[in-house]
Amino acid sequence: MLSSAYQLSAEPVAKNMAVDPDNRLVWRYNRQRLDAEALRDDLLFVSGRLDVNEGGLAQNIGKDNVRRTVYCFVSRRKLDSELALFDFPNPNNTSEQRNATNVPPQRLYFMNNEWVIAQAKAMAARLKGTDMERIDQAYRLLFQRPPSAGEKKLALDFLRGAADNEKGWAEYAQILMTSNEFQFVD
Amino acid sequence: MMTRRDCLKTFGTGFGMTAFAGLAGAAVGGSPLNTNPLAPKPPQFPASAKHVIFLFLNGGPSQVDTFDPKPMLDKFNGKPVPDGNLKTERKTGNLLKSPFEFHKYGQSGIEVSEIFPKLGAHMDECCVIRSMYTDRPNHEPSLLLMNTGDKQVGRPSMGSWLTYGLGSENQNLPGFVVLCPGFPVIGPQLWASTFLPAVYQGTYIPNNEKTPDKLVQFIRNPELQPQEQRRQLDLLGKLNEIQLRRAGEDRELEASIQSAEIAYRMQSEAPEVFDISKESEKTRARYGDSDFGRGCLMSLRLIEKGVRMVQVYYGNSQPWDNHDDILIHRKLARDADGPIAALLEDLKSRGLLDETLVIISGEFGRTPVVEVSGLVKVQNGRDHNSHGFSSVLAGGGIKGGYVHGATDDFGFKAVDKPVHIHDLHATVLHLMGIDHTRLTYRYSGRDFRLTDVAGNVVHEIIA
Numbered sequence: 171m172l173s174s175a176y177q178l179s180a181e182p183v184a185k186n187m188a189v190d191p192d193n194r195l196v197w198r199y200n201r202q203r204l205d206a207e208a209l210r211d212d213l214l215f216v217s218g219r220l221d222v223n224e225g226g227l228a229q230n231i232g233k234d235n236v237r238r239t240v241y242c243f244v245s246r247r248k249l250d251s252e253l254a255l256f257d258f259p260n261p262n263n264t265s266e267q268r269n270a271t272n273v274p275p276q277r278l279y280f281m282n283n284e285w286v287i288a289q290a291k292a293m294a295a296r297l298k299g300t301d302m303e304r305i306d307q308a309y310r311l312l313f314q315r316p317p318s319a320g321e322k323k324l325a326l327d328f329l330r331g332a333a334d335n336e337k338g339w340a341e342y343a344q345i346l347m348t349s350n351e352f353q354f355v356d
Numbered sequence: 357m358m359t360r361r362d363c364l365k366t367f368g369t370g371f372g373m374t375a376f377a378g379l380a381g382a383a384v385g386g387s388p389l390n391t392n393p394l395a396p397k398p399p400q401f402p403a404s405a406k407h408v409i410f411l412f413l414n415g416g417p418s419q420v421d422t423f424d425p426k427p428m429l430d431k432f433n434g435k436p437v438p439d440g441n442l443k444t445e446r447k448t449g450n451l452l453k454s455p456f457e458f459h460k461y462g463q464s465g466i467e468v469s470e471i472f473p474k475l476g477a478h479m480d481e482c483c484v485i486r487s488m489y490t491d492r493p494n495h496e497p498s499l500l501l502m503n504t505g506d507k508q509v510g511r512p513s514m515g516s517w518l519t520y521g522l523g524s525e526n527q528n529l530p531g532f533v534v535l536c537p538g539f540p541v542i543g544p545q546l547w548a549s550t551f552l553p554a555v556y557q558g559t560y561i562p563n564n565e566k567t568p569d570k571l572v573q574f575i576r577n578p579e580l581q582p583q584e585q586r587r588q589l590d591l592l593g594k595l596n597e598i599q600l601r602r603a604g605e606d607r608e609l610e611a612s613i614q615s616a617e618i619a620y621r622m623q624s625e626a627p628e629v630f631d632i633s634k635e636s637e638k639t640r641a642r643y644g645d646s647d648f649g650r651g652c653l654m655s656l657r658l659i660e661k662g663v664r665m666v667q668v669y670y671g672n673s674q675p676w677d678n679h680d681d682i683l684i685h686r687k688l689a690r691d692a693d694g695p696i697a698a699l700l701e702d703l704k705s706r707g708l709l710d711e712t713l714v715i716i717s718g719e720f721g722r723t724p725v726v727e728v729s730g731l732v733k734v735q736n737g738r739d740h741n742s743h744g745f746s747s748v749l750a751g752g753g754i755k756g757g758y759v760h761g762a763t764d765d766f767g768f769k770a771v772d773k774p775v776h777i778h779d780l781h782a783t784v785l786h787l788m789g790i791d792h793t794r795l796t797y798r799y800s801g802r803d804f805r806l807t808d809v810a811g812n813v814v815h816e817i818i819a
Contacts, residue, residue, distance in 0.1 A: 182604035201606060248543060251573070257554045262545070263510045266800060271393075271554040272611040275530070275573065277619035281585065282574040320598060328591050333584075341584065345592045348616075350609050351599045 171196065180356040202355045203270040206256035207239035213347060216311055217292035233285050255279060280348040290344035294336070301329055304339070312346050392614060393555045394531050396523040399789025404753025404818070405713040406525070408518065408665040408784065409655045411696060412502075413688075414540045415676030416495070416745075418454075418722035418738050420767040421685050423746040424486045425458035425467045428765040429724055437725060442768055444493040444739045446679070446729035451766060452738065455683055464757030471689035474697035475716075475748075480757040481700065481709070482750045483817045487761025487770035490720050490777050493740040495541050495674060498719035501777050503546040505806045512797075514781060515665040516549040516556040517806045518788060521795045525662030527618055528625040530559035532665045533658055537564035537647035538672025547667065551799040558667065561630070563651045568627035575626055582623075589620055629657050642698040644691065647671060652695035656702050659712055676718055679727050680737040700750055713752025713787055721745025724766040743769035747780065753787045755819045775814055782811035787818065 180201040193200055204212060210231070214220035219236045228243040229235050231250050235242065244250070246261045255276055259265035280286055293311075297304035305325045309317040317325065325342060332338025346352060420426050433453040441448050458467040461476040466484060468476035475482075490498050497507035504511040512520070515532035524531030534547045547558025561571050569576050577585055596613050603609060632640060632653045643649040651668040658666045670676065670692060678684045696716060703709040722738035722745075729739070744763040750756070761773035782792040785806065792811050796803040 180603065187604075201603070201608060203608060203612075254544075254554075260510070260545075260548060260550055263550060264800070269554045270608070272608060272615050273555045274615045274619040274622055275559070277612075277616040278572075278574040278622065281589075281616075281619060282577045282623075284578055287579065318598070321595065324591060324594055328587070331587060341580070341588050342591070345588050345595065348592055349599065350596045350612050353612070354609065356603065 206258040217289040294339040294343040403789025405787040406711040410667040413718040415674030419746040426767040429453045448725040449728040452726040489770040493742040512552040524664045532558045534558040535563040535651040536669035568630040646691040649695040652699045709751040714750045717747035778811035786813045
């Protein structure tokens with residue numbers, strides 16, 4: 171396989187879809203949900219809190235631990251419940267491939283977990299300027315692209331409907347972090 | 357014909373509503389999206405049971421003090437076993453009679469120890485397997501074997517296999533729920549899905565928590581009102597819909613959208629189902645206010661809502677592990693007898709006993725001889741026993757008022773119609789409409805199954 175195969179996006183091409191819908195011949199990237207570690211790292215990154223220093227002692231995952239997940243402590247006896255929720259493999263088994271489930275408890279985590287809400291607030295606080303400018307920054311930060319006209323309108327409508335602007339922004343930031351575009355690699 | 361994508365484009369209400377419609381469909385059997393791995397699947401052949409409740413008396417209850425009377429023990433009390441003691445974990449001595457009396461119950465006249473009088477009254481509905489046996493007289497391998505079909509860590513739990521094979525009937529709750537006040541020895545490995553997809557893992561609920569909000573993780577938003585959260589999820593649905601249009605049809609993306617809607621609904625259904633205060637005071641009194649009693653009542657409510665399997669552990673660690681003094685069994689049984697009987701009664705009165713298989717068992721039994729290892733304070737208890745023990749089954753197509761198999765004269769070893777854990781598993785799957793040799797999952801280069809390469813269905817215990 172050539173290195174160009176690794177550079178493909180998940181974008182569908184109608185002609186190829188008709189011939190090889192399962193992507194057996196690797197004409198596109200297979201879309202993937204972010205792994206537990208990447209998901210945690212990404213949340214910390216967009217909230218501006220990720221500590222990217224290398225090395226050091228492993229520490230338990232906790233609300234004040236902002237280090238990359240690769241440096242977090244993994245217990246073989248009792249796996250961290252949040253890693254387990256996002257399919258971190260059982261450390262007592264060999265694992266030839268990660269599962270990537272999509273289950274309701276994961277959505278509850280993104281809807282209601284205080285740590286996630288805290289990252290959303292931190293991210294919202296990083297964005298400066300008018301609502302329009304902040305929406306633009308948010309899209310560039312999370313999705314590396316500007317928002318479309320439709321997406322801008324949805325955002326503005328949502329923010330206008332909120333009890334107050336900062337609360338609305340925290341709720342909006344949380345939804346961007348919960349969106350499929352953020353949680354899947356295309 | 358309208359394609360799914362056209363359908364999405366046509367509906368002005370957005371994808372969130374389509375997912376909602378999918379869920380409404382799921383409630384009457386079968387999701388049109390067909391991406392939900394927990395959607396109910398038909399059994400391989402007509403099943404007599406649809407649900408399993410496994411009441412796990414962890415630690416190893418003694419058969420000769422509960423469900424396997426041995427008059428010969430009284431006669432030979434204090435004397436050595438004529439053929440010598442079988443090997444168990446620790447050093448054992450002479451025969452020790454049960455301090456409890458046995459009484460006959462019901463039409464069937466099945467004898468049960470005085471410490472289980474209320475369960476005894478249900479013997480005409482129960483099958484007592486007195487010839488159970490397992491492989492090791494140690495908790496860890498035996499707990500694993502009973503739960504996963506293997507002595508080593510790394511195989512999926514029976515509940516995971518069942519939800520993998522059959523899905524679940526309620527899309528607003530997990531399909532496999534494990535209740536334990538604290539953790540049994542080993543813990544989460546006992547309800548892990550290991551190499552099966554993680555969606556099939558048991559959802560652990562520490563039922564020593566009494567408020568429903570604490571029972572299910574992240575079930576309440578700490579800040580938002582329901583209508584604020586609904587607004588958030590409507591926005592999420594619209595953003596995901598825009599992205600789905602750009603990305604093209606994708607099962608994973610659709611599953612994620614569906615999961616968010618289920619999660620939203622779980623917030624209203626899960627606290628309700630775990631809230632036993634919804635039951636009448638009279639009902640709650642019959643279960644008692646012990647952890648196990650509340651767990652039994654929750655299991656009833658979960659089964660009522662269509663959950664596939666509920667496992668209720670008696671207690672933290674291994675309460676039934678009475679090496680020192682077998683009289684402790686009386687106290688333990690006091691908190692088990694009432695709730696088990698109440699559960700059987702309520703399953704019956706709510707029309708669920710016929711379709712719910714109830715299993716009452718520990719991971720192994722105990723020796724009919726006294727333990728004399730230096731580790732015990734008083735020598736009035738029993739060591740672990742893998743050679744023979746009793747399990748009680750009821751409902752779900754089980755033959756009531758029936759005793760299957762027997763141990764030897766002293767209750768040490770299963771000798772008549774011995775039933776291995778693999779055989780029990782094969783029988784449970786059979787009752788659920790699954791051929792245990794045909795429920796497989798390919799992992800690491802070969803097909804695995806709950807019973808691995810063993811197991812025979814015990815047809816005699818089936819009605």
